[in-house]
Structures are given as C-alpha cells and as structure tokens.
Amino acid sequence: MSDPSAPTVRICLADDHTLMRDGLKEVLGTAPGFTVVGEASTGTEAVALVTRLRPDVLLLDVEMPGPQASEVMQQIVRTVPETQVIILTMHDDPDMVYELLEAGAAGYLLKTILREELIAAVHSVVRRPSDSVVLVVSRRTVEQLHRQKPRPHKAQLTDRELEVLRLVAEALSNAQVAARLFITEATVKRHLTNTYAKLDAVSRVDALRKATAAGLIELRSLGLVSVV
Numbered sequence: 001m002s003d004p005s006a007p008t009v010r011i012c013l014a015d016d017h018t019l020m021r022d023g024l025k026e027v028l029g030t031a032p033g034f035t036v037v038g039e040a041s042t043g044t045e046a047v048a049l050v051t052r053l054r055p056d057v058l059l060l061d062v063e064m065p066g067p068q069a070s071e072v073m074q075q076i077v078r079t080v081p082e083t084q085v086i087i088l089t090m091h092d093d094p095d096m097v098y099e100l101l102e103a104g105a106a107g108y109l110l111k112t113i114l115r116e117e118l119i120a121a122v123h124s125v126v127r128r129p130s131d132s133v134v135l136v137v138s139r140r141t142v143e144q145l146h147r148q149k150p151r152p153h154k155a156q157l158t159d160r161e162l163e164v165l166r167l168v169a170e171a172l173s174n175a176q177v178a179a180r181l182f183i184t185e186a187t188v189k190r191h192l193t194n195t196y197a198k199l200d201a202v203s204r205v206d207a208l209r210k211a212t213a214a215g216l217i218e219l220r221s222l223g224l225v226s227v228v
Contacts, residue, residue, distance in 0.1 A: 009126050012038040012053060014046035014072075015061040015088070020111075024059060024088075027115045034122065042066040047075045050083050057122055060105075062089045062096065073103035081203050084125040088118075092137055094144035102213035104206050107134035133212055157198060157216060164191045169208055169217055 011028060013021045013036060021039050028034045038053050040046040043066030050058055058076065062069040073085055086107035087100050097108050106125040109118065113136045121134045135142070157165070160181075167177045174192075178185040192204070199214070201207035211217045 007033075009034050009057060009122065010037045010053070010055040011035065011057045011059065011122065012040065012046070012049055012055040013059050014040040014043070014049070014064065015059075016041045016064040017061075020061070024118075027118060028122075030115065031119045031122075034119075043069070043072040046072055047079075050076050050080050054080055055083055056126055058083055058085045059088045060085055062087060062091060062100070070099050070103045073100060073105055077104035077202060077206055081206065086121060086125060086134070092141055094141045097135070097137060097141060098213055101133060102210055104209050106205075106209070107136075109134070109136045110138075133209060157195060157211075161191050161195045161198075162216065164188055165195055165207065165211055166217060168192070168204055 011034060013024050015021050015024070018041075021041075025036050028036055037055055038049045040049045042064050045066070046058065046060060046064070047067075060069060060072065066072075067075075069087065076083060076085055081104075084106040085104065086109060087105050088109050088111055089096075090111050092110055100108060107121050109121055113121075117136055121136070124134050163181060164177055167180055172180065174185050174188045178188045181188075192207070195211075196202070196207055199207050199210045201210050208217070
C-alpha cells in the first residue's frame with residue numbers, strides 16, 4: 001500500500017512518438033503518487049522542459065530530433081543534477097548503455113519491459129538516487145558491459161579514493177564514511193573533491209555513475225540489473 005504522506009513523484013516524458021507518450025502516461029497513471037508534468041518530442045525540448053519544471057524523473061528516448069541523447073544527458077546533469085534520467089529505448093546496445101551511463105543516466109530500460117518493471121525502476125531511482133543504476137537489458141549486453149574496457153580519465157583513482165567511493169555507493173554520509181575508515185570528515189570531502197575532478201563529475205551521483213561506467217565500481221553493487 002502506498003504512503004499517502006509521501007511526496008508526489010513528478011515525471012517528464014521525452015519521446016517523439018505521441019502514441020508512446022500516451023502509453024507511458026497510462027502506465028504511470030496506474031502507480032499511486034506518480035504524475036506526468038510535461039512532455040517533449042525533441043532533445044532540445046527535453047532540456048528546456050526539465051530546466052523549467054525540474055522534475056524528479058525524466059524518461060528519455062534516444063532517437064529524437066535534435067541533439068544526441070548523450071548531449072541531452074550532459075546538459076541536464078549540468079543544469080538540473082537532481083533530476084534522475086532513465087533511458088527508455090528499443091536499442092539493446094552495450095556501447096550505448098556504456099555511453100549514457102557515463103553521461104549520467106540513472107537507468108537504461110528496453111521498451112519491451114513490463115509496466116511493473118517500469119514503475120519499479122522509477123521508484124528505485126527516486127528512493128536511492130545516489131547509489132542505484134537500474135538496467136533492464138539482455139544478458140548479452142550485461143556480459144559485454146562487464147568486459148568493457150574503462151575509458152581513460154585524467155588520472156587513476158587512488159586506493160583510498162576508491163574506498164571512499166565504494167562506501168558512498170552504499171549510501172553512507174561523509175561522516176559515516178569517515179568513521180568507517182578512521183579518518184576525518186574533511187579528509188573524506190577532500191578525497192571526493194579529487195575524485196570529482198578525475199572523473200569530470202559534478203556530484204556524488206554523477207561520480208558514482210561515471211565510476212560504474214568506467215569499470216571502477218562493480219555494476220551489480222550499485223543497483224538492480226534485470227536481464228531479459
């Protein structure tokens with residue numbers, strides 16, 4: 001049973017097919033506490049819509065007129081980092097999954113998923129925005145993702161920076177990380193600042209996703225992976 005006191009999850013849809021958007025609205029309308037607050041049919045419209053409405057979640061198709069999905073992702077992460085972006089597509093492509101997770105996507109779902117899986121994915125990225133990456137892709141794609149070579153960064157993370165990042169992935173606060181590692185909270189913040197710079201990240205969420213995409217953190221440790 002849903003919690004009537006829980007805040008409403010505000011969702012925007014970005015897909016150039018009106019029928020697809022209508023279907024998504026119908027599906028999401030069956031979930032208590034969800035409301036669709038805006039729609040876009042191009043990448044440019046999606047960025048403008050999210051910037052104006054600042055929704056909790058954006059469901060983003062990868063094939064729309066305008067800028068590429070990765071560019072749309074980067075603009076949203078830069079301007080509205082609190083919005084969780086879930087890719088919803090027909091493309092079961094490990095290279096595309098890798099690229100969009102690295103750009104900051106909170107999830108990558110195939111359009112063949114069940115409505116229950118879509119609703120669960122939205123709940124997951126809203127409830128645990130700092131430590132969940134939700135995938136619903138083929139087993140082949142998951143296997144290729146695990147074999148994917150990390151892309152080069154400005155510098156490799158140190159062992160201590162990796163320790164801090166893995167604890168952040170467990171949703172621990174800076175104070176909790178400091179206590180776990182027997183260091184000061186200021187030292188934790190310094191390690192995170194260095195990590196952000198090395199990963200070109202703008203937040204804890206962005207750093208976790210980029211570290212996951214680069215193979216620095218095990219994908220399965222960060223969230224739900226459904227294989228279809």
